[in-house]
Amino acid sequence: MIYTKNLAYAHPNGRLLQFPDLACEGGNALLITGPSGAGKTTLLHLLAGLLRPASGDVQVGGTSLPQLKPSAMDAFRGKNIGLVFQRSHFIASLSIKENLLLPAALVKEDHPRERLPLLADKLRITALLHKKPAQLSQGEQQRASIARALLQSPQVLLADEPTASLDDHNCEAVAQLLAEQAQQQNAALLIVTHDNRLKQIFKDHIQLL
Numbered sequence: 001m002i003y004t005k006n007l008a009y010a011h012p013n014g015r016l017l018q019f020p021d022l023a024c025e026g027g028n029a030l031l032i033t034g035p036s037g038a039g040k041t042t043l044l045h046l047l048a049g050l051l052r053p054a055s056g057d058v059q060v061g062g063t064s065l066p067q068l069k070p071s072a073m074d075a076f077r078g079k080n081i082g083l084v085f086q087r088s089h090f091i092a093s094l095s096i097k098e099n100l101l102l103p104a105a106l107v108k109e110d111h112p113r114e115r116l117p118l119l120a121d122k123l124r125i126t127a128l129l130h131k132k133p134a135q136l137s138q139g140e141q142q143r144a145s146i147a148r149a150l151l152q153s154p155q156v157l158l159a160d161e162p163t164a165s166l167d168d169h170n171c172e173a174v175a176q177l178l179a180e181q182a183q184q185q186n187a188a189l190l191i192v193t194h195d196n197r198l199k200q201i202f203k204d205h206i207q208l209l
């Protein structure tokens with residue numbers, strides 16, 4: 001599970017952003033919405049330990065992220081936090097399979113390789129594994145990036161505008177997949193978005209001002 005307390009962040013030369021406390025248990029989903037500039041991406045980066053707060057705490061499964069040194073934070077993120085972005089950021093010259101297994105190869109773990117066939121099957125990307133990223137549609141790339149985020153069996157799945165570039169059909173399919181997979185893996189799912197279509201799918205919702 002993940003929760004925050006009194007979280008604030010100061011961008012260099014920017015205003016102090018203060019965030020409402022949030023909590024999400026494994027298997028649950030929370031939508032974080034708000035107007036442009038409200039701090040949605042900043043909050044997501046704080047939750048992922050990619051930014052360090054000016055004050056306050058982020059806890060993932062009992063570990064306080066601001067207490068971790070940068071190298072320990074990177075290792076913790078690799079094991080416990082899955083990230084999905086609006087664009088998938090795959091390496092163009094590698095196949096989808098190579099892209100998906102790259103993070104595990106870097107930390108010399110076999111577990112994701114063993115999990116890949118089942119996960120690929122569930123996300124309907126088995127036939128795409130040997131293709132290059134540019135050969136996939138947006139919706140297919142997004143399903144592949146969900147597989148990449150889930151391969152390490154993270155405690156928390158963080159998604160930044162995962163459906164913004166998708167049509168209604170793919171938006172709903174990707175949202176359902178995120179929810180279903182997070183529930184099956186007992187991961188806490190947090191989605192940052194201004195996509196109103198997602199409010200119909202996810203009931204728990206925090207609005208940043």
Ligand SMILES: Nc1ncnc2c1ncn2[C@@H]1O[C@H](COP(=O)(O)OP(=O)(O)OP(=O)(O)O)[C@@H](O)[C@H]1O
Pocket residue numbers: 011012013014015017034035036037038039040041042043194
């Ligand atoms: N690198 C930066 N340096 C200074 N200020 C920044 C920086 N990045 C973001 N900000 C400011 O922090 C605030 C929050 O930005 P953030 O990108 O988190 O908002 P957002 O809600 O995700 O917006 P959008 O929906 O437009 O992506 C904004 O006022 C923005 O101008």
